[in-house]
Amino acid sequence: MTSLLAFTVLGLFTGAAYSIAASGLVLTYATTRVFNIAHGAMGMVMAFTFWDLAYRQGIPTPVALFLVLFVIAPAMGWFVQRVMMRGLGEAPVSVSLVVSVGLFVGLIGLAQQVWPPAARTVQPFFGEASISIFGVVVTAHQLITIGLAAVVAGMLYLLLNRTRIGTAMRASVDNHQLLQLYGGNPERVAALSWAIGASLAALAGILLTPVIGLDYFELTLLVINAYAAAMLGRLKSLPMTFVGAMSLGVLQSYAVAYLPSSGQLAGLRAVVPAIFLMVIIIALPQAQLRIGQVKGLVSVPVPSLRRSLLTAVGAVFLALAVTVGLSDANLLLAGTAATYAIVMLSLVLLTGYGGHLSLSQFTFAGVGAVAYIQLGSANLFGVFMAAVIAALVGALVALPVLRLTGLYLALSTLAFAVVMDKLVFQADFAFSTDGFLEAERLSVLGVVITNDTSYVMLMILAFLAVGITVLAVRRGPVGRILIAMRDSPAACGTLGLDQRWFRVALFGASAGIAGLAGALFASMRGTIAAAEFNVLASLPLLLIAVVCGVTSVTGAAFGGILLMLMPVVSSSNPGLAGLVFAVVGFGAVALGRNPNGLASLGFLAGRKVWGRYGDRLPIWTAEDVPPAQTGPSQTDPPQARPEEVTTR
């Protein structure tokens, strides 16, 4: 009985910290429509900053705390909103999420660069001081945390319901433009809520550090817990968010207490938040289709079949010329680049055309790799089956989110990736706990391709084949429907399209491509590690894909090469590993608004050089973000007006 109480107290403590983090997340999302996936990362950086001030520089704890919570964190939130996130609320989710994933990755890189890995500890507030309630020892730190959660809840209530700016915030949740019409300033509201949000993330991070340690990733992934809690209130209701956070905290604590700590299900304890999230998502009611014009995105031109075949032939010759002289190590790198490029093609289909986002593309590649190995048939059929299995898993991930909108799909892929990392990939049928698997080399029509040069050529051919297929899909009816769904889900619905199954199929196809890449990769390497397919690999993949151009096959090819170079650069300069991460992350923050990426600049330059087309290739920028929608005032473009003036 006492132990149950003790675990309940522990659960309430973590729940309280989650509720602080989650309410910050809700506040920022509700007022700006930008989901800050870097919420946990901001808390992580602030926890490190607090450690730096209080422990390294020796500033008294209260002063350090004050500086972090009321000066540095709000300044950071304000800066992030004003400089990075501004105007993204009206952009497609695939754009706004990419920018915040960029921030997520950038902050991890930054933290690793500024505070290189080392043992650091942060003491609980008031050390080991504790009191005993009904025979349960409650530490001062726990009491303070639970108290602070209540204080935060109360303050937010007062702010939102009793102050002018709070009223403006609530108005902003409902309708940005109306707020503007009534003389409110949505920009100021947005910046303020992000400042508060960052401060709450910092507080949650600092409160949790003594328990979970000063860890780049654990603190960053706090966003999943916060998101799971906030989903109970559909990212809108603060009271429900508090309920969600407390239940999650207690559940997690019971999981630690009563679930097995060894064996196959040992990982289950770590994935309680992700499972909690899945259950809530399944229980949520059907979302209504969004009405509201999103301006079409400017896309790069789609080459004809003839043109893409010719380019492919050229690419084969180029690849032959390059690979022939390569050393074995460099050949493997070329093969790795081809693998990454194929995975990026899966994003071209999903994100570039379909406008959906996946934060777990390498997890699908991992599923493909594991399936290829465990099926034990190292031939084309095995590769095909690996892709099919990955596709089925992908469809399975999209299925629970069937009834919800794109944001939730993207976020649940993050939770899925964590579940796979911590639970499924560690099972005996996958990588098991040691994290490595041996793979047999592929044989094509009975011939085992032992020669590395030939195998790498095979991978490049696979990339080209998938690329040509993706382009063919884009030119055909399915591609048109994909673009139509991205531009206006409501119109597709009223034309009779059941988008839910279409989306599941799209997600499955994309996962299948990633699985194919995974299988080919496993066969090339011979030994693969679970760590190569974890969530922190998938995020830079997405970012580099977008930066290089997620709407074109060319972009995927460049992206594959760039992603392959990332670890090469960091391993030759270990001191700069964090910086490489940071550059990729903040690069995506800067360039993520244009999904056509650097490749479109390449196309533009190419056109200029050939001088065949005089047209300039327009690039989608922040200015092109659909003007703040809603209100009939925006519905009729200017050309409708002159006649009205004359009739008057």
Added chain:
Amino acid sequence: MSILEVDSVVVRFGGVVAVNNANYAVAEQQITGLIGPNGAGKTTSFNVITGLQKPTEGRVRFQGKDITGLPVHRRARMGMGRTFQRLEAFGSLSVRENVQVARDIHAGLRGIFRSGRSDVDGVLERVGIIQYADERADNVPTGVARLLELARCLVGDPKLLLLDEPSSGLDESETDEFGELLKDLAAEGRAILMVEHDMDLVMSVCDEIHVLDFGTIIATGDPAEVRSNPKVQEAYLGASVEDHDASGAGRHVAEDLTEQTLVDIPAAEQTTVVPAVNDQGVRG
């Protein structure tokens, strides 16, 4: 015989009642007008009929079947097509591709791989926008985009067309042609329900008109009856008397209604009329 029946439908957004116990029907093979001041609940009604908005209370019946619980696409497949007040064209596709998408969706999985341009271009020609076929849909004038939305519906051969302010953005002669097109479409056996601010058009093409005010039907009848109905005149005039901001918009509509001159209220003024119950402003 009516093809669509809206039965005691109520839609509440929090404290705001957008549609308040609305009852009306749309007759087969006729053009029915749904008019009313801004914020009366016209677009919300359309959303309820097409399934984009769940009604708080009430039922919707289509061809005698209760469709209140059906998802959007199922209703469309039963033969319901709609256009949007705030355009929902597929902006990144060309005008022709927009219609091709609609045809592909209508054709379903089996029909999707049989292409052919003729019917698509035929529809574009019919609504009179064939010359824009190769332009990007977000680059064409509003009037063209509205006709494009109509063309998109027409490839699916719907039995009921819901048109939300279809003529705004069209000039006078285009509106006349559009009126003729509507009559032709009805003559082919389609029912049309149209929300429209152009009273000339409404009065000249509609067989029956429902007048919505504050979410309730306050009058139903043929154009002549509706025009002379004192409640209708009050609804339009009343807005201008009560609401100072709305004076401009309200009066204009009222004048139009009586003098039969014009039409389209400048969009900017529409917003200021009754923002709190604006159909678009409140989102669920």
